[in-house]
Amino acid sequence: MELFHNLVLGFGVALSPWNVLLCLIGALVGTLVGVLPGLGPLATIAMLLPITFGLPPVGALIMLAGIYYGAQYGGSTTSILVNIPGEASSVVTTLDGHQMARQGRAGPALAIAAIGSFFAGCVSTVVVAALAAPLTSIALLFGPAEYFSLMVLGLVFAVVLARGSVLKAVAMIIMGLLLSMVGSDIETGASRMAFDVTELSDGIGFVLVAMGVFGYAEIMRNLEQESARSVVHAKLTGLMPTWADLKASSGAILRGTGLGSILGILPGGGAVIAAFAAYTFEKKVAKDPHRFGRGAIEGVAAPESANNAAAQTSFIPLLTLGIPPNAVMALMVGAMMIHGIVPGPQVMTKQPELFWGMIASMWIGNLMLVIINLPMVGVWVRLLRVPYRMLFPAIIIFCAIGVYSINNSAFDIVMTGLFGMIGYWLVKHDFEPAPMLLGFVLGPMLEENLRRAMLIARGDPSTFVTRPISAGLIALAVLLLALAVLPMIRSRRDEVFVEPTS
């Protein structure tokens, strides 16, 4: 059994003391940023990217992955106890989770969230392991034309699932693509749009864009809001859920896990969408939908399972096709590139220990999260009292030192500041920065495959619609875009993806 053999290899890598430690650090840091509103996994991973330079690639990726799924756990804790979603993906958990806490059932709510997350984590680890091999073998059949079409499809998914205007989301992707072309041309080495600035001749660093747009810009936005946070002293009496609780939520956990796993794989998907979809679905299938919003345990179990499942299965397109389905995965691409790993199907065949080690570490990380999180609930809640005025200078200085450490370049720090300003401006004009980052990451691959495909087809652009797989992908992209423009679907979509105002 090859899968079994691979998993043994993976666990062998993931269980080395050093990797277990990195996994633990990632999970803890993830929980921490999940708890703290105003600091999300995106900003954190961007901030920690330079730090991972010194680590071996497997360890670095294990730690960064831990931050992403750890944040899903942490976000639920504050949602339930203090009605503040620490993470966008935990917004729906506040609806029923906090109601349960107010009814004195905070313990069972937290326990169900953790159990659901752990179950989802286990299932999705298996899903990732099982789907990786077949998808990789499909990906190996892809030529440049198919890759180009697949990337277009991925970007279209990002547009469809983004909030607000389709036009503006497309514009953001194009802007990202354009920014990615600054620097030297891959084929001819010609300097493109670099304005004779030496620091730009290698292109704009990915870390700079990510840190500026998600780190600095976030801080500027947060500073505008009142930072007064009141911590409710929820009494924790008895963590253990009753038998009835477990019975009531088991179905919800299963459905949430299934839905989350599927939505995570789709490009443009991710933990946030999965949580919303799972909650809506649970409300639809419930015998008595009126219980929702009044402390229904299914309303905690389903979204918490779904966001964790999606956080993990979103690694599938990244690991098999080399295409990041969302902004966090785009950062993972950056992390892999930093270590000289080109994400794609060849990772699994050429570096099986990296691939399977990372998958195995996800299961270990989930186990650690359950064990450490429930006893540490009190600590996390106390952390909420750290005022933002002390938190944000720390983020700023970590970002500055981190950026400086990449090239010992002061110019890079200021460049990051410029991207912070751009990110802030974009948000003020209601442009979403996440599609821009996705476009920025995919830009070089997109252009290279476009050029190669055109060359192979002797300059005939119809190659994208005459090759069957490519044509199918393009057709799907066009269909999705058409659906997104239809007003009925749009208005419904807008009500689902409301930004948290934490």
Place this chain on the structure above:
Amino acid sequence: MSQEVQEADASAGAPQGSLKITNAREFYGGLALVLLGLLALWASRDLAGMHGIAFGPGTAPRMFASILIALGVAIMAVGCVTQGVPLERYEISSPTLIILSYMFASSSGTTALLLVAAVLLIGGIILGVVGMMGPRRALVRGPLFITLSIIVFAVTMRPLGLVLASYLSIVAAAAATPEARWIETLVWGAVLTAFCVLLFVYGLGLPFQLWPTTLSWETLLSLR
């Protein structure tokens, strides 16, 4: 290329002739994208285009720049036909000028560019001071001091070393909120600096210089 976005934004108050702008957020957002696209077209003007059936280095940039311009125009058009959500207020002209000034000063260093940098810097400082004294103070404060903190770190890191650069940068950043408490900031800055030194220099082994070159402990010890 991103400079243009910011400049467009800085001049966002200019009257637009007979056009009736009903949705300023969309209109100026689109306008900035158009300007960015034009800048990209201008910047890639010398690059070779299609070479027979093969793409040249300039093909893709020009292609995407043109698409961006088209989208920008479309967004501007939306801004002229839809009823506007009021534009969320912001004021970033001063920090933007300061950042641009730094970039001009550190790029190729010709006299003309240095002159431009000086003008931008003076303009940025004036706008900053005026802004901090004016009614939009609350909007000016955050972005301005965060930018100053970043610039302070960039400028002082090499001559002063990590410890002083971090400390100054943290203190400057803390001023970005009116909630800042001075004694707390000074102490917290010291704690954070110590943490950064432990993490980056001792923990991760990054080869940073800790103290000013002429005052480093090594120099003092070797003098002895």
